Amino acid sequence: MSSREHRHPFVPYAVPRLPIDEGLRRGEEFYQELDRRRSVRWFSPDPVPQRAIEIAVQAANTAPSGAHQQPWTFVATSDPKLKRAVRAAAEEEERRFYHDRELPEWHAALDRLETDEHKEFLETAPWLVVVFAQKHTPTADGGLRKNYYVSESIGIACGLFLATLHRMGLATLTHTPNPMNFLTKLLDRPRTERPYILFPIGYPADDCEVPVLERKPLSEALVVRRPAGP
Numbered sequence: 199m200s201s202r203e204h205r206h207p208f209v210p211y212a213v214p215r216l217p218i219d220e221g222l223r224r225g226e227e228f229y230q231e232l233d234r235r236r237s238v239r240w241f242s243p244d245p246v247p248q249r250a251i252e253i254a255v256q257a258a259n260t261a262p263s264g265a266h267q268q269p270w271t272f273v274a275t276s277d278p279k280l281k282r283a284v285r286a287a288a289e290e291e292e293r294r295f296y297h298d299r300e301l302p303e304w305h306a307a308l309d310r311l312e313t314d315e316h317k318e319f320l321e322t323a324p325w326l327v328v329v330f331a332q333k334h335t336p337t338a339d340g341g342l343r344k345n346y347y348v349s350e351s352i353g354i355a356c357g358l359f360l361a362t363l364h365r366m367g368l369a370t371l372t373h374t375p376n377p378m379n380f381l382t383k384l385l386d387r388p389r390t391e392r393p394y395i396l397f398p399i400g401y402p403a404d405d406c407e408v409p410v411l412e413r414k415p416l417s418e419a420l421v422v423r424r425p426a427g428p
């Protein structure tokens with residue numbers, strides 16, 4: 199038993215300790231599974247039950263967040279009319295983006311993805327989930343509570359979300375039409391929320407392809423600093 203004194207309720211942290219070789223084995227297996235995930239732009243129209251979205255949001259909702267403020271709302275739709283409206287608005291924004299002559303560097307960076315302003319997947323994918331960031335959260339007394347580290351918190355929640363969908367055999371695209379404020383209105387969200395990421399979700403199309411891309415090697419992704427010495 200701990201002898202710490204608290205001003206709030208605390209409980210023991212009850213995740214059992216694993217032998218390290220079992221921990222490494224599980225980590226390696228988890229990594230290998232995550233390594234198969236790719237962003238998908240060609241979806242099958244096959245339906246996906248709402249429960250899959252619910253499970254993924256439950257997983258996302260376990261994310262650590264600044265001051266445990268959980269500053270996210272996940273808005274999901276499989277409504278063909280709403281998906282069509284989202285597609286139309288997104289394609290209009292994207293047309294502007296792809297024809298903007300002031301953005302040659304950005305366009306060059308995207309070249310190998312072969313993306314363009316056509317966003318058919320916004321209608322083909324059975325689900326669209328838009329994650330909204332709550333910069334502020336309305337309080338019971340009609341005021342507003344400021345939230346901290348909102349984008350860090352939501353970024354982690356979105357990572358858990360797409361990892362869970364991948365684990366269920368479902369594909370996602372991390373999509374950010376630019377700008378995407380049109381989603382606040384279309385999805386009827388309060389002005390305290392800002393759209394953060396739009397995820398089309400579904401099974402990949404049978405003929406789905408992905409660009410050949412390499413992951414950064416561990417030697418570049420990880421720097422280990424060792425103590426100086428002989």
Ligand code: IYR
Nearest residue numbers: 292308313314373374375376
């Ligand atoms: N929003 C555009 C452009 C785009 C931007 C980035 I950064 C990407 O990684 C991919 C696309 C689009 O969705 O086409």
